[in-house]
Amino acid sequence: MGVSLKDVALRAGVSVKTVSNVVNDYPHVTPGTRRRVQQAIDELGYRPNLTARHLRKGRTGIITLAVPELGNPYFAEVAGAVIDAAARHELTVLLDHTAGLREKEVLVSQGFRSHVIDGLILSPIRLEGEDLLARPEGPPMVLLGEREYDAPYDHIMIDNVGAARTAVRHLLDIGRRRIAFLGARRESARQPAHLRLRGWREAITAAGLVPDESMVAATEGYDRADGAAAMAALLDREDRPDAVFAYNDLIALGAMRTLVERGLRVPEDIAVVGFDDIEEGRYGMVSLTTVAPDKAALAQIAVDCLVERIAVAGGGEPPQPRRILPGYRLIVRESTAVRRS
Amino acid sequence: MGVSLKDVALRAGVSVKTVSNVVNDYPHVTPGTRRRVQQAIDELGYRPNLTARHLRKGRTGIITLAVPELGNPYFAEVAGAVIDAAARHELTVLLDHTAGLREKEVLVSQGFRSHVIDGLILSPIRLEGEDLLARPEGPPMVLLGEREYDAPYDHIMIDNVGAARTAVRHLLDIGRRRIAFLGARRESARQPAHLRLRGWREAITAAGLVPDESMVAATEGYDRADGAAAMAALLDREDRPDAVFAYNDLIALGAMRTLVERGLRVPEDIAVVGFDDIEEGRYGMVSLTTVAPDKAALAQIAVDCLVERIAVAGGGEPPQPRRILPGYRLIVRESTAVRRS
Incomplete structure (x- = not known):
């Protein structure tokens, strides 16, 4: 009790502002200063009383x-x-x-x-x-x-429509023409899956092609298992896709698991793009191309x-x-x- | 205001207890009953007042x-x-x-x-x-x-020691002898990495072998990147391991990424066991053997x-x-x- 920010600042030989920066974990404090302030905090037993400050x-x-x-x-x-x-x-x-x-x-x-x-x-x-x-x-x-x-x-x-267009245009750029969309849901036009599907359509149309709606695979949810199942359903077709744009990375990763189980190569047989840039996609046996939101x-x-x-x-x-x-x-x-x- | 659990129960034709079960998301309510109760809740505009109940x-x-x-x-x-x-x-x-x-x-x-x-x-x-x-x-x-x-x-x-013993015994059972441990840290004996390392030593000793401490790779943290780096360091050795037991699944997945980059096969060249049973391990190109805590x-x-x-x-x-x-x-x-x- 009674130890103030000022006491800590005096002990550490820094300004009150610097102590506040350390306590609040702000950047731009050098490691040496941070250590000195932390030591003063420990020695004095200072505990920031944020609660009281907020309650006031x-x-x-x-x-x-x-x-x-x-x-x-x-x-x-x-x-x-x-x-x-x-x-x-x-x-x-x-x-x-x-x-x-x-x-x-x-x-x-x-x-x-x-x-x-x-x-x-x-x-x-x-x-x-x-x-x-x-x-x-x-x-x-x-x-x-x-x-x-x-x-x-x-x-x-x-910007879901724009981001999806970017992803699908990339697949067109590497020469793919039968591009599936994984993760559509029967839902309103303002839902994200619907918006990303619109981006898929727009990119394909802009390339002078006709979107093949039979290449759109609905999923129950947004998980790996959903992607694995939807991919399996698409592969049972006569003319299988040569690329997949998935609603999110989890669906893409599930789809890639199905591809490897069927003996298909990524990207040679089927290229895959996800959405989200979760860390897992960077470390797979085949790392995942993805749309990375900031x-x-x-x-x-x-x-x-x-x-x-x-x-x-x-x-x-x-x-x-x-x-x-x-x-x-x-x-x-x-x-x-x-x-x- | 003023709509009670009892009002909902009367409207839905069920007991108050059943309404409570639905409101609290307890299992053992049939979908039909849940729907009926939900409809009554919607019609009456009932809102559970948990806050008041707790505050009392x-x-x-x-x-x-x-x-x-x-x-x-x-x-x-x-x-x-x-x-x-x-x-x-x-x-x-x-x-x-x-x-x-x-x-x-x-x-x-x-x-x-x-x-x-x-x-x-x-x-x-x-x-x-x-x-x-x-x-x-x-x-x-x-x-x-x-x-x-x-x-x-x-x-x-x-039970970290016992679980680690189980994992390493499995690697011994499939004939592996040069079993690395990935994810040790210089830390006190009561830390989990230390306990799992003890299980590694005990399993190897129990098999009549001598633990090779040079097969223990420390990591900075517990992430995929740590596993990837530690695996790379181990592979630069003359006598590379034929199996890896990783502190956790993330380290194991990072290690597997390094193995594929080096052209090594899992499990033929190096078998891998993780710890945690995160969902990601089930969907990799090579699915991951792991210790699954309940x-x-x-x-x-x-x-x-x-x-x-x-x-x-x-x-x-x-x-x-x-x-x-x-x-x-x-x-x-x-x-x-x-x-x-």
């Missing part, structure tokens, strides 16, 4: 991030990035998972546990626009993710938008709802690394 | 789970299992990640955000026994994970222990601290599927 402002210092599933490494990686971005604002993240169920997404969006959170970042899959419009007053909320809505909330998302930017922008809205929630003019599309890039790896035919 | 008991209904990193699928899978187990007790999980830093583990164990949580499940890596003994009064805490402590807390963990049991027991301690925290005799070791099994896949020589 009538806040808890906690935000919720609700994602459809933690088992998908993409969401785990995004969650890690959100936690890092939140820490830079001295915020702790309460992580919730909705299992992609509409009821749970509604529950979360309507302020479940709202007495302990300052704000909410929601990554919805099944939530409908009407659910958002029916949302009662609650803590500030920011949407993160690929489903489109007409609702007055900041929304951080990838996850750090997604997370940082989502947290910054939320922090801005939390700041004005007590009074002040909130900014207009924004739709922000951070960048992405195509990362070419072994699964498409063939000479142009 | 002086609780928040929130527990923290602190893991070293979410980027490792093992922890993401365990976190998912804990969230499921907690939901069965109507508890929400606040997920925290410590990045495996001692300071952060101390901060979490000492009750960071303790004003909003009923209890804490901590999976420590760097925390020392003295940190635990110095822990002030705080919400009930249960330890989960592989590092050993002498401290008065329930601790749910795997993650659902780990999570369930940890939550049950914590719930019991939360219940007696208000008064009553707490049970003696327990050390509970849920089971594990060896899952043999392609990475060791060779005939006995």
